[in-house]
Amino acid sequence: MFDWFAQIGKSAIDFFARLGGEVLLFLQTVKAFTVIIFRPALIVQQLFSIGVRSMLIIIVSGFFVGMVLGLQGYNTLIDFGAEESLGVMVALSLVRELGPVVTALLYAGRAGSALTAEIGLMKATEQLSGLEMMAVNPVERILAPRLFAGIISMPLLAAMFSAVGVFGGYLVGVDLLGVDTGAYWSQMQARVDFDQDIIQGVIKSVVFGVVTTWIAVYEGYTCLPTSEGVSRSTTRTVVYSALAVLGLDFLLTALML
């Protein structure tokens, strides 16, 4: 009779056990931050494969998003005779929202999925077990450098995205549609506030960096050691990251406004 009751209890215990395991693993990984100081080579290697290799997709996307903002913004602003404010509109949209959010989504698809697949395959081919038996802690040697490299890369990638986007908006707005160059830049300079706008964007991109990289690393480390397990974890990385980024974006915006 109490079967369903026991079932609820079991699910609840399982849920909290898993949550506890996740938090413990996260703390263990964060505790290994000394790797940044003592093994900079490991971080640099990961910065290259996570950050540098994601630059192309980020720059190209940023450019197109900026150009679209230029087109759309111009068409809306001209109705109010405010096309001179195009620079402000493009810069604020990028720095505050699109830069961090779109970069995080692209980053999860490009670098996050690769991280999960790499770590998952290392697990499936017993490489992680092998490290443990060689007395090398995989949390410190594999997870920590990737997590920290991700946290460093994300804000930089988001900054590049915004910078290239502003340039894309300039190209369309000024060169193509004839907005005044001086107005584009000077209004932007006057109205984009460092503390309010830039810092908010940086905070967002750091948070997204932590969350998306952690999801990727965690999914890889805990995946089932089979080809199906790796493929599922890779999918989960992208889906969970996208949901977490969009959800957190709302939360952070509400808190910081």
Place this chain on the structure above:
Amino acid sequence: MPATDNNLVRIRDLHFSRGHSEIFNGIDIDIPKGKITAIMGPSGTGKTTLLKLIGGQLKPQQGTIHFHGENIPAMKTKKLYEVRKKMGMLFQSGALLTDMTVFDNIAFPLREHTDLPEVMIRDLVLMKLQAVGLRGARDLNPSQLSGGMARRVAFARAIALDPEMVMFDEPFTGQDPISMGVLVQLIRSMNKALELTSVIVSHDIEETMLIADKVYVISQGKIVGHGSPDEMSRSTSPWISQFVHGEADGPVPFHYQAPSYKEDLLAGEYID
């Protein structure tokens, strides 16, 4: 534990289960220093699990595993990693790091755990590679190696830190006769030359019996027999004799647990 004990590893009353399936139900094993101990049994009896328990990668529900007189399941993570430096393990797949060359794979534990200058690491790596006959393969990637070569590289890596004990997980499975012979020869000669304690988990009876000093046979979570290879092949126990002589049916049934054959076939008549 008495100080005069000649056993490097001493397992007592070990219980381990995964979910609802019980893998070990109170086993006792002694692994003597400097000898080759074989742990044999049919597939799926948890032989690999046993190695993972000794290496501290899994924790038993009950029982003790003493290595050098210290209980492995009770160790803190840091201590456990210290102890693992004295153990080498050769995985069935080799478990080589795929993003490094053969040379870097063997240099890996040395670079991680010692501050030796690169010149000395080079010498050490070349010595280990020479011992397994693969000095010429140092620049290859793991993907370019055959299964037998990968295992020899893994062996060289397992002995890179000069451990006291090396554990071999199914070292002979899926090898052609030549590389099988090479591996048998290597395990025996290394055990002697480096005064290693070797633990071999295997179901390749012939090869394992050839080099083992002591054999344990596990079946269905219990030790069904142990002794020297000679004693094992003469054993009259139905368990051991089924395993040693490779009989299809016996205490380990040919058929996976199923309802009676007749009932199963007749049940089909009620299906439209």
